Amino acid sequence: MVNGADDVYVEREGRIERVGDRLFEGEEAVYHLIERIVAPLGLRVDGSSPWVDARLPDGSRVHAIVPPLSLRGPVLNVRTFRSVPLTPQQLVDNGTLGPRMLAFLAACVRGRANVMISGGASSGKTTLLGVLASFVSEGERLITIEDAAELKIAKPHVIGLEARPASLEGSGEVTVRDLVRNALRMRPDRIIVGEVRGGEALDMLQAMNTGHDGSLSTAHANSARHLLWRLETMALMSDVQLPVAHVRAQVAAGIDLVVHMARLRSGRRVVFQIATVDGLDQHGEPVVTEIFGFRPRLGREGSFVRTGATPALAELLERRGQDVPADWFERGVDGDAHRGSA
Secondary structure (H helix, E strand, C coil): CCCCCCCCEECCEEEEEECCCCCCCCCHHHHHHHHHHHHHCCCCCCCCCCCEECCCCCCCCEEEEEECCCEEEEEEEEEECCCCCCCCHHHHHHHCCCCHHHHHHHHHHHHCCCCEEEEEHHHHHHHHHHHHCCCCCCCCCCCEEEECCCCCCCCCCCCEEECCCCCCCCCCCCCCCHHHHCCCCCCCCEEEEEECCCHHHHHHHHCCCCCCCCEEEEEEECCCCHHHHHHHHHHHHCCCCHHHHHHHHHHHCCCEEEEEECCCCCCEEEEEHHHHHEEEEECCCCCEEEEEEEEEEEEEEEEEECCCCCHHHHHHHCCCCCCCCCCHHHEEEEECCCCCCC
């Protein structure tokens, strides 16, 4: 993160650290670096086009913004990704979630539950999405849809689609929603949407409710229940006029499971909540049942707990050939965030 010529930061293990002083001779050096990065991509950043968001050949993401929009001079952010994705066991060893939590999530993916991952910015949503996708069987045809390609799924039959922004002349835009509609015509076994942000939520929900089960996606939200409210709002942003009650029913029927991610003050990312969506209550509100959760502890980061609730989803998973032992859900502790599983 370059916040001008004399203010540079790097994020390591979730912590942002300042890197030295005067790494650039002046603003012109920062402008020159930005130009060297974006010019090979056929892009430019200047007063008439004062920002750029792009993907580099190695998969890294770059964003730059310059005056007059930036009040601190040229600002550059480069986000790199692991060349080798994390494995499921590494998430347990790192203290991102507990072992029974992981086993349940694996059963949900293999049993073709529709799973949404929620959380704030930089909470680990995309990383978890990639890990969950690793549980998909080898013979399935996956179509991934992303605003900016980040997912690396080591499966033999993966078709990746990436949205395209409009040109400087304002033409040629291809949205995530356009790609979701195209994906439905490409004979997918599963559709994975990197992040839902707008009207494409309606298309995804309709797909989930019309036989395209096993879908995976992420969205920004503050909790599992908040995610359902946001999906409702995003679906209503589409150009299709539907009653709120109808959209809410589609959300409750289409989403089986919500996994909520959080970043702790220490910078560690954890699965904060795993909850099932069990239809609508008598007031027409989605029923959200917490199965696993994260509980902070005094003097330590906290522990993963099993709430003691047995999900109704377990019966569906067993009908689809998944082994879901009852002791996965017995009330108790499922590991500590600071050192992984117990």
